[in-house]
Every structure is written in C-alpha cells, then in structure tokens.
Amino acid sequence: MFGYSDRLPALREAVRRFVDDEAIPRESPALAHDLNALEETTHLLRAKAREAGLYGPQLPAAWGGLGLSWRDRSVILEEAGRSFLAPLAMNCAPPDQPNMINLLTDGSPAQQQRYLAPLARGETRSCFAMTEPEPGAGSDPSMLQTVAERRPGGWSISGRKWFISGAVGASFALVLARTGEGATIFIVDADNPGYRVVRNIASIDGFQIGGHGEIELHDCFVGDDAVLGEVGQGFAYAQIRLEPARLSHCMRFIGRASRAMSLAQDYAKRRSSFGQPLAQLQQVQAMVADSHIDLHAARLMTWHAAAKLDANESIKHESAMVKVFVSEAVGRVADRAAQIMGALGMSEDAPVSMILREMRPFRIYDGASELHRSTLARRVFKESRAP
Template sequence: MRTLKELKERVRRFIDDVAIPLESLDIERDVDALDDIARTLRRQAREAGIYGPQLPREYGGLALPWLACAELFEESARSLLGPIALNCAPPDQPNALLLDLLASPAQRAQFLEPIARSEKRACFAMTEPAPGAGSDPSMLQTTARRKHGKWVLNGHKKFISGGIKADIAIVPARTEEGVTLFVFETATPGYRVVRDIPMVTGYQIGGHAEILLEDCELADDAVLGVVGKGLAHIQLRLEPARLSHCMRFIGRARRAMDIAQGYVNERVSFGARLAEQQQVQAMVADSHIDLHASRLLTLHCAALMDEGKSVKHHSSMAKVFVSEAVGRVADRAMQMCGALGISEDAAISAIWREMRPFRIYDGANEVHRSALARRILDRNISP
C-alpha cells in the first residue's frame, strides 16, 4: 500500500503534467467536451493509481479515510480538471457516498457501481424555483403520490448540477409520509431536461439543468432509503459534501496564490518588484493566514468524520469560514496580478468565478450562520 505522501506526490505530478495542460476556454462550458476529457483523464488517473480516493475498493477506488481524502482532494483541485479526473468532483462524489450509505443491493448494482466506475453520471435534483426548495429543503414542492401501485412524481427542478445528459437522477419529493428520496434512470418517461442554465462557473460536468417531472411513474424499488425519511437522508449527503467543497476550494485558492506570488516576485513597478511593496506583502500574508485556518478547520471536521461523529455543527462553521476565506484569497490574487489576473491568460479569473458561488452552494452562508447561532444559544454551547 502506498503511503499518503507517495499518493500526494503522484497526484501533484498528475495535476502538473496531465490535467493543467488540458485546461482550455474551449471546453470550460462544453458539456460534451468535458465528458470526453473526463473519460480520458479518469483512464489516466487509474493508470497512475490515484483514481477515486474516496471510493470503495471494489469499484476501483482507494477507500481512504477523510483525513487522507482532504489532502488529495486539495491537491487535485489545483487544476480545474483535477477533481473530475479523480472522480472526486461534485455531484457524483457526494452522490456515490449517499448511494453507498442507503442503496439496496439491487440499487448498488444498478446505480452506485456505474457511477463509481465512471460509466454513468448522476444528478441530485433538489433545488426548485421559488417558492420551492433551495437552502431550506423543507420548502420542497415536488410531490410523489401513490397511484395504481406506482409512485407518480410531479415537480420542477432548477440549477441542478450535472443534470445535462445525466444517466441517473436522485430526486427528493414530498409524500404523505414525508420527504422521500427516489433514484432512477433519467430515460424514465415523464422526466425531461428543459435546458442548460448558463452560470458564472465553468468546468462543471453536466452543466446546470432545469428539469420537469410530469407524471413520472416509478416502482417501489426506486425509493432510496426509507419512505418519509428523506430530510434526514439529505443531510447524510450535505454534511460531507460541504466539507468536500472546502477541501477542493482550498486547492483552487492555493493555485491562484501560487500564480500571484510568481507574478509579484518578477513584476517590477515604480522601480521595485511588487513583492517588495508592503501592501502586496500584506495581501500575501493575509492569504496564507486564510488558507492555513481554512485547512485546519477542514482537517478537524475530517478527523471527526473518520471517528464516525456528526459534523453538522462543525461542517457549517467550516463551510461559512472557508467559502469566504478562499474568496478573499482569489480576490487578492487577482488584484496582485492586475490585468493578468482579470484576463483569461491565467487561471485566476476562472478560479475567482468559481469562488463566489461557494457562499451559496449547500446552503447559503446566512442560513448556516442563523442555524449555528440558534444551536449555540439553545444548547448554551461554550466557544
């Protein structure tokens, strides 16, 4: 078994030598091109022995604990294509985790195995247009009603990451018993992708779909987990998903700062290198402080998950802090590089565009702050 240090070095070389050179504006928002390049990169990642750090061994993964995944996810995310290459990118990284926890043996064979092996893609279709579910899953409007021995789903989903040309859908819907999760093939009649919604970010496998469910009939074996327990099941996906985002975005911000540091060490202005200017030095120092604190918060949560403990509270704190900290780092890197930073000649602008939505992904930061404060005050939790 390779040591974590050896695996990290393999990932670093793969990112520098294979993934980063393939980044291109031509593929940034091209769903078909991203699928093609994902197949190529994942084959190469398998050959390099770094595929699927978080995936079970029976599906070709490394089955690493969260602390080890944190280091490899960060390293992979220095490239905009890195997490895609290792199949540790959303939405399928948390989709596979959820299926691993809840799927029946038949569902594992039909859905989890092809996702883990990169033979199929899945989307998690929760978000809805107003007044439907967003940061508050309890506002879910999509319904699933029993009719002639079938579940009949009707609803409208929007901003669904990975939804374009996904083969599998995991869909929360409201039933008489409560919110319930369903997993099924997207070829099912009544499931229709309306469009790919243009977003500020790029390099998203499967884009961001708007989806209609119109009398979509499903058998009982489409239920994922327990009928009526969907809200609890959703949290099984969301808590580690938040933390996985932190791991990846730390890597993104680190790449931006590496580029910026190289630039200010070379660029001369007003008779001195930018690196000699105190205002630039302050931005560098603040960015390293933000990244170090972000990494420690993330690793602490990862250690708790490895111990089998709930990270509902700590992952919310990490998500809020890290999403804002990496945004500050990317913004400083852009400022330090001037025109280069806002151009497409460097990766900083693409990284900067990705950072802003992180404050919305997996629950808006304002919602997390409110939930944290209520929990702290209700339980009188000491700092």
C-alpha cells in the same frame, strides 16, 4: 498531528504529478463552458488516473477506489483540487461523489448494482435534484413543491427543479419529492418519459460536467424499487450527504485557491511597478500574508473535521463553521490573487479569473453563509454552548 497514513506522501506526489503533467495542460477557457468537450476530456483523463492508481480516492476498495481515510482524503482532494479537471478525472467531484455516498449508505443491493456500480466505474454520471424555482425549495427545503403520489406499483412524480449540477447527460437523478408529511428521494432514470432536462442554466462558474440543469418532471412514473432507503426519510438522507459533500468541497477549493495565490506570488515576483517588484510593496505583501493566514486556518479547520469523521464523531456543529469560513476564505484568497495580477487576473489568459468565479457560488450552495450562521447561533443559544 492529524495521523495521516504511511502511503500518503507517495500518493500525494503522484497526484501532484498527474495534476501538473496531465490535468492542468488540458485546461482551457473554451473547455470551461463546452459540456461535450469537458465530457470527452474527463473520459480521457479518467483512464490516465486509473492507470496511475489515483482513481476514486474516497471510494471503498470493494468499489474500485483507494478507500482513503477522511484525513488522507483532505490532503489528496486538496492536491487534486488545484486543477479544475483532476477531481473529475479521479471521480471525486460533485455531484457524483456525494451521490455515491447516498447510494452506498442508503441504496438497496439491487440499486447499488444498477446505479452505484457503473457510477463508481466512471461509466455513467448522475445528479441530485433538490432545489426548485420560486415558490419551491431553496434554502428552506420544507418549501418543497415537487410531489410524488402513490400509484399501483409505484409513484408518479411531478415538479420542477433547477440549478441541478451535472444534469445534462446524467444517466439518473436522485430526486427529492414530497410524500405526505415528509420527503422521499427517488432514483429516476434520465430516459423516463416523464423526466426532461429543459435547459442548461449558464452560470458564473465553469468546468461543471453536465452543467447546471433545469429539470421538468411531469407525471413521471417510477416503481416502488426507485425509492432510496425508506419513504419519508428524504430530508435525513439529504443531510447525510451534505456534511461530507461540504467538507470535500472545502478540500478541493483550498487547493484551487492556493493555486490562484501561487500564480499571484509568481506574478508579484516578476512584475515591477515604479522601479520595484510588486512583491516588495507592502500592500501586496499584506494581501499575500492575509491569504496564507486564510488558507492555513481553512486547512486546519478542514483537517480537524476530517479527523472527527474518521473517529466517527458528529461534525454537525463544525461542518457549518468549516463551510462558512472556508467558502469565504477561499473567495478572499482568489479575489486577492486576481487583484495582485491586475488586468491579467481579470482575463481568461490566466486561470485565476475562473477560480475567482468558481469560488463565489460556494457561499450559496450547500447552505448559504447566512443560513449556516443563523443555525449555528440558534444551536449555541439552545445548548448554551460556551464560545
């Protein structure tokens, strides 16, 4: 129905093998919060993903990737997303994945050679720095406090960013700063003397390569060639990355939540209570059934948006609906999986608790559910959209 390519079944099988044989066996609770070990493991797995022909599913072939359509990608990213590590290994994890979109779409040829080429080869990492501590930009980007002022030959950027995924050890950051009336994205090298990662912010999730950093920019001078695309277009470029970024997140997290439910189903079959396997208890069955309903709806919504992207159609409206529904659905699925598994589901002896923790912030980043709902409803009334 959604028009997948002929090469998809074999590729999916290869990703499944890679996830089961290479990625999942290397997962461990210790790795979830050890940034150095996570970096090392990612490099090791990246070489294996390349050997297996699985590297860069979303990257164009000219940049060393598989050049998959959005529809094929939705299946492959879900498969890879079952594991915390496989998307990193295949270089289709955020923030590098959406940063590559920005560099591909808006970067100059020189910027693409300098920043995109090593990023696409998996030799460097990057981060995207938009959010700021109070009173700066969060849900409302127009509250941006970081300022870039013109200087001879370039710009001086000052401000503070936080929750910047991947910041620790990133080679460069895409920094959103106010320039006059609008905002501009600047490519800032991490070794710029005015740029400093102040700390890694310990957060609810794990397995984030480069953590979630707090960054200080103090009179950080960059040349005119550091401007990504055009001055004043920063918010528009941020939007360009956000729709595909959200959809890719949905794909990976559908895989992760499915894995949590698979583990819960196995547990329910082998574990008994009061003389019956949990799988025969109606309340457990209801949790399993509701999770399958959630995942089925999540997949269909994601695949539909992917098909629209392949047809070069706008997903402005769908993107918000998919993001709200999928982020909440995968959270419900992971929560039920943990519930079915009892104490084991609360522990680090099984990956379900970390999956649950990973799903929670997805309702906040890439636009909080409440924000998407209010934007959706406003559009509905403004355009008199029929339900």
